[in-house]
Amino acid sequence: MPVPKGSTLDPDRTRAAIIDTAMPILYERGLDGVGVAELCTAVGVSKETLYRHFGSKEGLIEAVLEARSERVTRWLREAVEAAGDDPADQLAAVFDALSGWHAEPGFRGCALLNAGAQHHGGPELDVAGRHLERRLALLTSIADRAGVPDPGALARQWLVLVTGCTVVADQHPGTPYAARLARDAALTLLTTARPTP
Amino acid sequence: MPVPKGSTLDPDRTRAAIIDTAMPILYERGLDGVGVAELCTAVGVSKETLYRHFGSKEGLIEAVLEARSERVTRWLREAVEAAGDDPADQLAAVFDALSGWHAEPGFRGCALLNAGAQHHGGPELDVAGRHLERRLALLTSIADRAGVPDPGALARQWLVLVTGCTVVADQHPGTPYAARLARDAALTLLTTARPTP
């Protein structure tokens, strides 16, 4: 076994440490708001190490965003799973989870959407698109369970609400509790879409 | 009259020309994606002139975003006014206007929201907030006319839909016609909110 595992020289560990440390800094200051040198000193790593792992600043950004998307997706899925079997409860759990996130001190909007807006032509936009696709899949599973006639359309309406309330919560101080309003709207759409026996 | 009006040396004209030319470039390439020198050559103006008018790149950006917000707000208000007196028609007109915008070739999301995401701490976020405030005012006027019990809450739900469908249309290729889905959702919310006599 030529590669040491778990040691201080473990490349996987170094890579994970870079991602974990760089993530909040890039989220807080923006992709273009912080240089590679500063990221390196924050992580406690040399530039050579960072470039050997990620090849370029772009590569680092992609890795950070991918890790973020996976983390957020898992977090939201767990919130849904903890809400029981009722689709309405699951849907409410999504927006309640968002409510808590929006109220956190360091909340600055969705890191993926922000990145897609910042480097619009680049790979960040693709990462953001895949992120929304994962989120749509989660919402579609809820709509499927609810047995509505067109679960795909309803899930996409929910996706618009989820995305919109996060942006509004971030950028419009005149709308607090945007997630709560979106939750009510989503539940109304669910009720209206359900076949009335 | 020491200031020439309408001549090629008219400062107001120069200022407007700089804003008009810089606006699509900053929108397309991002606030940090284009330098002041390139903007100057695109406008056909010297750096000294640009800096005398706006003081800094930040000042130029603020002026451009402010002009953009006013233009977009006027455009949407006119779409509403052209839709007649029925609140439902006015609401549908908002999302239909958005549909057409989203389908335009150079569509890259809302310039104000993108700017707020790019320079998150700075004045751009305030401009984006004021932009959403203007949009909320328009939606609130529709909700008022509809005579719903809580027009402020309904208008804010519509604001979430408007914002969300624009972001989704930009960043999620898997959801085409996001504005049409949002339109249906908004009309459903309106119908549900109306008192049933």
Added chain:
DNA sequence: CTGCTATCGTACCGATCGGTTCGATCTGAG
């Protein structure tokens, strides 16, 4: 004509950026 002002074109500044290179150092495998 005489100013005044807006503008141009260019050169220039210091700072920062992303990225590369290299010798020294440390760690763990064998």
Added chain:
DNA sequence: CTCAGATCGAACCGATCGGTACGATAGCAG
């Protein structure tokens, strides 16, 4: 102990950035 690979620290590179300075020019008021 020896060796290979991972890392460090710092110097270094060319390019670009936002912003400034200056002499020349052009249009208008008086």
